[in-house]
Amino acid sequence: xxxxxxxxxxxxxxxxxxxxxxxxxxxxxxxxxxxxxxxxxxxxxxxxxxxxxxxxxxxxxxxxxxxxxxxxxxxxxxxxxxxxxxxxxxxxxxxxxxxxxxxxxxxxxxxxxxxxxxxxxxxxxxxxxxxxxxxxxxxxxxxxxxxxxxxxxxxxxxxxxxxxxxxxxxxxxxxxxxxxxxxxxxxxxxxxxxxxxxxxxxxxxxxxxxxxxxxxxxxxxxxxxxxxxxxxxxxxxxxxxxxxxxxxxxxxxxxxxxxxxxxxxxxxxxxxxxxxxxxxxxxxxxxxxxxxxxxxxxxxxxxxxxxxxxxxxxxxxxxxxxxxxxxxxxxxxxxxxxxxxxxxxxxxxxxxxxxxxxxxxxxxxxxxxxxxxxxxxxxxxxxxxxxxxxxxxxxxxxxxxxxxxxxxxxxxxxxxxxxxxxxxxxxxxxxxxxxxxxxxxxxxxxxxxxxxxxxxxxxxxxxxxxxxxxxxxxxxxxxxxxxxxxxxxxxxxxxxxxxxxxxxxxxxxxxxxxxxxxxxxxxxxxxxxxxxxxxxxxxxxxxxxxxxxxxxxxxxxxxxxxxxxxxxxxxxxxxxxxxxxxxxxxxxxxxxxxxxxxxxxxxxxxxxxxxxxxxxxxxxxxxxxxxxxxxxxxxxxxxxxxxxxxxxxxxxxxxxxxxxxxxxxxxxxxxxxxxxxxxxxxxxxxxxxxxxxxxxxxxxxxxxxxxxxxxxxxxxxxxxxxxxxxxxx
Numbered sequence: 001x002x003x004x005x006x007x008x009x010x011x012x013x014x015x016x017x018x019x020x021x022x023x024x025x026x027x028x029x030x031x032x033x034x035x036x037x038x039x040x041x042x043x044x045x046x047x048x049x050x051x052x053x054x055x056x057x058x059x060x061x062x063x064x065x066x067x068x069x070x071x072x073x074x075x076x077x078x079x080x081x082x083x084x085x086x087x088x089x090x091x092x093x094x095x096x097x098x099x100x101x102x103x104x105x106x107x108x109x110x111x112x113x114x115x116x117x118x119x120x121x122x123x124x125x126x127x128x129x130x131x132x133x134x135x136x137x138x139x140x141x142x143x144x145x146x147x148x149x150x151x152x153x154x155x156x157x158x159x160x161x162x163x164x165x166x167x168x169x170x171x172x173x174x175x176x177x178x179x180x181x182x183x184x185x186x187x188x189x190x191x192x193x194x195x196x197x198x199x200x201x202x203x204x205x206x207x208x209x210x211x212x213x214x215x216x217x218x219x220x221x222x223x224x225x226x227x228x229x230x231x232x233x234x235x236x237x238x239x240x241x242x243x244x245x246x247x248x249x250x251x252x253x254x255x256x257x258x259x260x261x262x263x264x265x266x267x268x269x270x271x272x273x274x275x276x277x278x279x280x281x282x283x284x285x286x287x288x289x290x291x292x293x294x295x296x297x298x299x300x301x302x303x304x305x306x307x308x309x310x311x312x313x314x315x316x317x318x319x320x321x322x323x324x325x326x327x328x329x330x331x332x333x334x335x336x337x338x339x340x341x342x343x344x345x346x347x348x349x350x351x352x353x354x355x356x357x358x359x360x361x362x363x364x365x366x367x368x369x370x371x372x373x374x375x376x377x378x379x380x381x382x383x384x385x386x387x388x389x390x391x392x393x394x395x396x397x398x399x400x401x402x403x404x405x406x407x408x409x410x411x412x413x414x415x416x417x418x419x420x421x422x423x424x425x426x427x428x429x430x431x432x433x434x435x436x437x438x439x440x441x442x443x444x445x446x447x448x449x450x451x452x453x454x455x456x457x458x459x460x461x462x463x464x465x466x467x468x469x470x471x472x473x474x475x476x477x478x479x480x481x482x483x484x485x486x487x488x489x490x491x492x493x494x495x496x497x498x499x500x501x502x503x504x505x506x507x508x509x510x511x512x513x514x515x516x517x518x519x520x521x522x523x524x525x526x527x528x529x530x531x532x533x534x535x536x537x538x539x540x541x542x543x544x545x546x547x548x549x550x551x552x553x554x555x556x557x558x559x560x561x562x563x564x565x566x567x568x569x570x571x572x573x574x575x576x577x578x579x580x581x582x583x584x585x586x587x588x589x590x591x592x593x594x595x596x597x598x599x600x601x602x603x604x605x606x607x608x609x610x611x612x613x614x615x616x617x618x619x620x621x622x623x624x625x626x627x628x629x630x631x632x633x634x635x636x637x638x639x640x641x642x643x644x645x646x647x648x649x650x651x652x653x654x655x656x657x658x659x660x661x662x663x664x665x666x667x668x669x670x671x672x673x674x675x676x677x678x679x680x681x682x683x684x685x686x687x688x689x690x691x692x693x694x695x696x697x698x699x700x701x702x703x704x705x706x707x708x709x710x711x712x713x714x715x716x717x718x719x720x721x722x723x724x725x726x727x728x729x
Contacts, residue, residue, distance in 0.1 A: 048097040048262055057254045058100045064255070065105050066091065067113035067122035069174075071197040074222045074278045075127060075145070075244075078106055086218075086278045087127045090144060093270065094246075094262040109196050114176045117247070123255065125247030129178035134247065139256040143243040144263045144271070149179065151236035152202055152220045153212040160236035163187065169211035172201035179214060179240070198223050206231050216242050218279065361399070362688030363616055366710040368396035370622045373713045374629060377600065400710055419581055420462045422490055422511055423451045429469035430488075438477040445480055447473075450489040456511055456580035464555045471548045472515045472574050479519035479572060487516045492580070509580040510561075518571040527565060603717030605632040608724055609651060612636045613643035613670060614658040614686075619709075623656055623686075626713050627720070639663075640670030647674055652681070654723055659687035659695060668698035675701045682723045686711070703727070 050058070068087065070078040076085035083091070083104045095102045105122045107113045116122045118137050130140040151160065151171070160166060163183070167190045173180040175194035184192055193210060195201035201213035202223055212235065213220070224232050245263065248256035372393035379386050426449065429435060439447060458465075476486045493510040522530065531553040556563045561578040610632050612623045620636040627634050635650060637643035641664055643655070655674060659667035667685060674681050683704040685695055695706055703726050705719050 048099075048258075048265055050098070050258065050261070054254055054258050057252075058098060058258070061100065061123075061255075064100055064102045064124060065122045066102050066124050066126050067105050067107055067116050068126045069110045069113060070107055071109065071199065072127075072219055073226075074218055075216070078104075081106065083126075086145070086274055089274045089277065090266070091126055093266060094259065097262045097265060098258055110174055111176045111196070117249070120249060120251075123249050123252070124259070127244045128247035129242055129244050130247075131178045131181045133181055134178070135250070137250060138247040139250045139253065140247050141245040141256060141260040141263050143245040144266065145242070145244040147216040147218055147242045147244065149214065149238045149240040149242060150217045150220050150234050151212040151214050151238070152205060152224060152232050153235035154205065154208075155231065155233050157212070157233075157235040161238065163236075163238050163240070166190075166212065166236070170209070172204055172210045172213040174198060174201065174215070177215075179242070183214075199227065202228055202232060212236065360688070362709040363619060365396055365400050366622050367618055369393060369400065369710045369712060370626055372396070374625055377629060377713070396710070418459070418462065419457045420460045420465055421455075421457055422465070422513065422578075423455050425462055425466045426451065426469055426488060426490065426513070428466050429473055432466070432470050434470055435473050435477075438474055442477055442480070444483040445477060446485045448485070448487050450487065452491045454492070455490050456492055456509065458511060458559065458578045459581040460559045460578070461555075464558070468552045468555050468576070469513070469515075471552050475548065476515055476517040476519070476572070479517055481519070484518050487514075489514045489516075493577070506579075510577050511580050513576040513578075514573055516571060516573040521569045522565070522567040522572055527567060530565065531563075600630065600713060600717055603714070603721050604630050605721070605724070607631060607633055608653040609633045609635065610654045610656055610720070611643060611646055611650070611652045612656045613640060613661075613667075614656075615639060615661040616658070619658065619686075623716070626716055627656075629713070630717050630720075632720070640665040640667070640673075643670055644673050644677065647677055647681075652678070654720060655681060655683040656720075657683050657685055657698075659685055659698065668694060668701075671698050671701050671704070682726065684716075684719055684723060 068076050068078070068083060072085070074085055076083060076087040078084075091102055102124075105116060107116060113122070113125070117125060125138065127145065128134070128138070128140070129143075130138075134140075151166070153160075164187070167187050170191045170193055172193050172195045173183070174197060180192065180194070183190060193204075195204065195213070198213070198215050198219050201210065201215070202220075204210040205213050206228060217234070217237070220234060224234070246256075246259045248259055250256075372389045375389050376386060376393070379389070430447065430449070439445070473486065473488070480486075490511060490513050493512050495507050495510055531549050553563060556576060556578070559578055561576060564575040564577070566573045566575070605627075610627055612620050612627075612634055614620045614623070614636075615638055617638075620638070624634040624636060635646055635652070637646050640661055643657070646652070647655075655671070657667045657671055661667060661670075665673075667687070671681075671683055671685070674683075679702070681702055683702060685698050685704055685706050686709055687695060687706075688709045698704070699706060703723065705723055707716060707719050
């Protein structure tokens, strides 16, 4: 922490002042009106003007009993049975003003004084500060002393100017003091330790039992100068002050009025003289050249020490500032990393949940999609039922698309990867039905591309990359209201130094894709959550599911890439970084997808026998109905174990095998056993999940293909037809 020069000078001067606190010599104590020692040359009125009621009260009272803090110098203390200190001088003046003796009741400590006041063994506190608890048994005059609240600590402790900075430290306070009660209420978690007196509290600070001791500047400075020079210092000065007056028992309201009048009658000159008597430097007035020289030398040495201290402090503050800047930079970097990790963990958790839900929904949707297809095959072309049945089929397909979005949240959706030409996928996304429709509705928006001609390929899933691009382009169209522009660029990047503002952590060759629009931009609040699943500013259920950008983020992460968002009021830019594929002349062609728009014509079989293995009854029934309608013979098994037994007993041309089955062995294990029994057995692996690494392992056991649930009759018929024609080698 770096402190201004003025604060450091004030602190040093305050400490120097405490070194000169001295107790006046030769003081005597009596508060009898005829023997009261008044401060010399006081201008306070010697006799106070009192009302008849007040005079009558004092006449009946005869003696006022007083409790004090017996160890609170230089304010007051009991020494050799006498009351000394600043307060003693005030009480002497007041006793003469009211013409009534004030008798001190000796106590061992302040806690005992409080107990005496509650028991009415004393009428007044000589010096006290009002608190809610004290007001239950005492009234208070106006304050006649206002003293700063300070904290003493060991000399190595940095300066502290706010009490809230030490709420986690052990702090000593005299038991029963006003600020003990006030600070406990204001800072309930503050570790306040009760001590009997200021000297006792300061001893515990020296021995490191306490971090600091809070008290008045006068008392703390006096005690440090007297007993703890070189060990303790005033390490904190706070805005709070001790506003100290006389506490008067609340069952004698006339008495508090009398004392309040007396305090009001003490003039400023008297206040200043009392202060000078106790917070001042006393020296002889004679001409002493040797003493003057010594003082000047001491002042010169002190000045040199101060200058050296300031120089050293500036030097260390400069180093500390440099370290603070480094720490802040590291903290910001750590915060960014932590933020990304939290997003990744949240995506993984939501993905795990979405994957399980989506798998179950796909099994349910199989009946909603497949049975309407079978009904449509059997209905006449002019049947009035075709329209509602078609509506059911279309609704099922839309639901399947939403489920596909949920599955894309699951990591590993792009496990099957080939060489992907990014520029071609950009063109495919622009020409997709979704983007073409938006482009037609927003002809005032210009869509342009600036694509690098020699752009490197990437290793990935063309279907998923196309989905990312389509989603971002559609978002750009929807962000612009009125005329606007969308610019799509691609380029090669060679990253020698990792990081890229925290986005890329590995050096190497990358390709970068930017999709930029000049819409109104995205707020900082939305930017912080934009990639979270189900977070959307669109009308949920009508214009989106809230999964679009979560899917984009997940697909890019699956491709070991990063996506960067930059947005302000002039527009939004999404930048995608993807690692480039290694240069190779061998190019893997992606497997052709079934033509889902084809009709069943040409998909009929020749009574080949197909074994359907699925733990869901409805799935077995659906597959059996579809394949039977395509002129295939079907057998069913409810588990992998049952399917293996059926294979041993029957001639099977192809197996339609569910990937996830419970209990018992799953689809991959089942196909492994079946391939041992009948090498070259053809299979179609079905799953409600997208094709992933587990499916890849199953496909490696023999001639096989993958089909995703829910499937249509065209999709199933084409895959089965293609597999039956395939050689078993």
